[in-house]
Amino acid sequence: MAHYQPPKQGKASQLIDVVVLVVLTVGALFVPLWLNMAGAAKSVTNPATAATWEALGQTPAQAAKYEALGYTPETAHDLILARFDYSFSVGALVTMIAVILLYYFLILRFSEVEYREVISEKFGE
Amino acid sequence: MADVDITSQTMDGMGPHGTKVGLLRVLGPAHVWALGVGIVLVGEYMGWNFAVGKGGAYAALIACWFAGILYSCVAMIDSEVTSTVASAGGQYTQAKHIIGPLMAFNVGLYLVFAYTMLEAANAITAGYLFSVVAQMTGHAGELDQRPFIILVIMFLAWLNYRGVLATLTFNLVITAVAFLAIIVLFLSTSGILGGGIMDHAALFEGHELPYGWIGVLAAMHFGLWYYLGIEGTTQAAEEVRSPARALPFGTLAGIMTLLIAATLTWYVCSGVLPWEFLGDGVNGSVAPLFDTARLSGSNALVWLLGFGTLFATLASANGCINDASRAWFAMGRDKYLPGWFGAVHPRYRTPYRAIVFLVPIALIFALGAPLDQVITFSILSGLLGYTFMPLNIILFRRKWPLETIKRGYEHPFHPIPAITLLTLCGVTFFAVFLGYGTQLVAMIGFYIVVSLWFHFWRYRFVNRGAQFTMPWPKPRGY
Amino acid sequence: MDLWNWLEYGAWGLSALLGLHMLVDWLRTDSTYSEDVLTSSREGEIEALAEQHKAKEAQHG
Numbered sequence: 001m002a003h004y005q006p007p008k009q010g011k012a013s014q015l016i017d018v019v020v021l022v023v024l025t026v027g028a029l030f031v032p033l034w035l036n037m038a039g040a041a042k043s044v045t046n047p048a049t050a051a052t053w054e055a056l057g058q059t060p061a062q063a064a065k066y067e068a069l070g071y072t073p074e075t076a077h078d079l080i081l082a083r084f085d086y087s088f089s090v091g092a093l094v095t096m097i098a099v100i101l102l103y104y105f106l107i108l109r110f111s112e113v114e115y116r117e118v119i120s121e122k123f124g125e
Numbered sequence: 126m127a128d129v130d131i132t133s134q135t136m137d138g139m140g141p142h143g144t145k146v147g148l149l150r151v152l153g154p155a156h157v158w159a160l161g162v163g164i165v166l167v168g169e170y171m172g173w174n175f176a177v178g179k180g181g182a183y184a185a186l187i188a189c190w191f192a193g194i195l196y197s198c199v200a201m202i203d204s205e206v207t208s209t210v211a212s213a214g215g216q217y218t219q220a221k222h223i224i225g226p227l228m229a230f231n232v233g234l235y236l237v238f239a240y241t242m243l244e245a246a247n248a249i250t251a252g253y254l255f256s257v258v259a260q261m262t263g264h265a266g267e268l269d270q271r272p273f274i275i276l277v278i279m280f281l282a283w284l285n286y287r288g289v290l291a292t293l294t295f296n297l298v299i300t301a302v303a304f305l306a307i308i309v310l311f312l313s314t315s316g317i318l319g320g321g322i323m324d325h326a327a328l329f330e331g332h333e334l335p336y337g338w339i340g341v342l343a344a345m346h347f348g349l350w351y352y353l354g355i356e357g358t359t360q361a362a363e364e365v366r367s368p369a370r371a372l373p374f375g376t377l378a379g380i381m382t383l384l385i386a387a388t389l390t391w392y393v394c395s396g397v398l399p400w401e402f403l404g405d406g407v408n409g410s411v412a413p414l415f416d417t418a419r420l421s422g423s424n425a426l427v428w429l430l431g432f433g434t435l436f437a438t439l440a441s442a443n444g445c446i447n448d449a450s451r452a453w454f455a456m457g458r459d460k461y462l463p464g465w466f467g468a469v470h471p472r473y474r475t476p477y478r479a480i481v482f483l484v485p486i487a488l489i490f491a492l493g494a495p496l497d498q499v500i501t502f503s504i505l506s507g508l509l510g511y512t513f514m515p516l517n518i519i520l521f522r523r524k525w526p527l528e529t530i531k532r533g534y535e536h537p538f539h540p541i542p543a544i545t546l547l548t549l550c551g552v553t554f555f556a557v558f559l560g561y562g563t564q565l566v567a568m569i570g571f572y573i574v575v576s577l578w579f580h581f582w583r584y585r586f587v588n589r590g591a592q593f594t595m596p597w598p599k600p601r602g603y
Numbered sequence: 604m605d606l607w608n609w610l611e612y613g614a615w616g617l618s619a620l621l622g623l624h625m626l627v628d629w630l631r632t633d634s635t636y637s638e639d640v641l642t643s644s645r646e647g648e649i650e651a652l653a654e655q656h657k658a659k660e661a662q663h664g
Contacts, residue, residue: 004589014463028571032563061327065399080401096558103569110580111225121590123599147644212646264607272614279618468641594646
């Protein structure tokens, strides 16, 4: 079997490849941030009625720790009461599973094609 | 490959002996341990506490132990494969020989991103630490953290540029100090030496599982942070004196160290800091061990843990630069990336172009993105890598059964670790989905796009048969 | 201006210096050696190289 001879890549083409990769990488992190779709923000849904440690649901022992850290019931209010929202839609979960499976299917499939070529060239007939 | 004439006048005295320039074999098992633990130990000093915020203190402990199981599987599987595939690319080279080029390209990118993001997170933490120290020593106004963030990255890149032995010896020393600091903090706050300040029962009262069991699942996301990066030991493979022995030894000793450190850290911090404060790594406790020391009332402990935190971030960023650049270099060498990156410095014998290239990338993320996002990006890349490992070991054992290749280390109970690992990865994907579903999809979208780019464009520059470099027999079934 | 302001400037300066050092060394290395030598490292060949190195040393010694 004839061995595959890769073309030699020029300087400009190498540079373009690097730029493409960097743009994609930076995009993957920053686009969700810019679109404000990066989840996981906590929010206070049940504000306390009074500015006391009891109203924040803290026992005296716990309140003592907060005071040692330099907090007052006012300054600790958001820190203590903010909660994550773990509700999700089944549709979103199914989409995520589908995307992950598609991804692994894709790379394993293409890898296998490329791998057979490598093995047949390496171990020759 | 160019034939280099060793009698040539223009090329005389180039490489090690006038021929070729490769990486230098100078490291021992202790360096492997330092590389593995050094990258990870910062996870005990910051970041793991987001798991507390996700589900409460108990959830963080459960996540710590399940993540510990996940990483024990990672370490065992990795040790077996890497004891036969000793190359600077680490898992990238494993994937190339066992699954195929596209998988290898993806794995290489996982490595580079997991480490570069972790490096950025470390630099952010170091910058924060400088600002706290400035405040404590009476600096008026806000300290500008940027020059310190940049200095951390620049200094470590420079150290890496100048040679691997000094880099990892530096890591060995500061990692040991950071680890001892955790032990000392545990001994002096738990009541073993002097009066204890632990108060678990009172602090947990009424907040045992604030989110119920779904919080435990959600905590798995940041549970990985206790150990993320231990798999990086394999990147030292071309620079270790006897890889078949030192790599499994260093990796397994590393995971044991981390299991101890992680549990002690959880115990110390959750017994002193209330969970809402501990669990908020942005507005609350950025550096939980350091905050614990501040509440201990001992100035010596504050300084020790302050230095411990700084050393841990430096050790981690240092190891990350080392590993990310090795992976980038290995991909350049195979033309998976432009071949220009496959260069070794003739004097320092380091992949210098990869090191320099990754500096601005790390800076973009360290200066431009919030800490939990950067950590999530790193965790996601790591997670994709761990999902690859069970596939890798199953195919490895199938294509080359035990009797066909001699392994330096054979992991026991195959395929139980592989199946356990795959299951835990599935759980963690769900945990990430709960908080950061958009990033998860964006990230996988990114990998799908680059995979297509690689398969249909980039792969044409790759030499087909020559990239299979291990002296192995033909795989079964081909 | 207190100590920390000076440290800020120091950090900027030192970063620039280290960056510059890497940049200069990099450019100098690239112009001194040919590309073929710099990219001559190959996966899996390192073991053989190390042995060749020992053999050479033995000859010279």
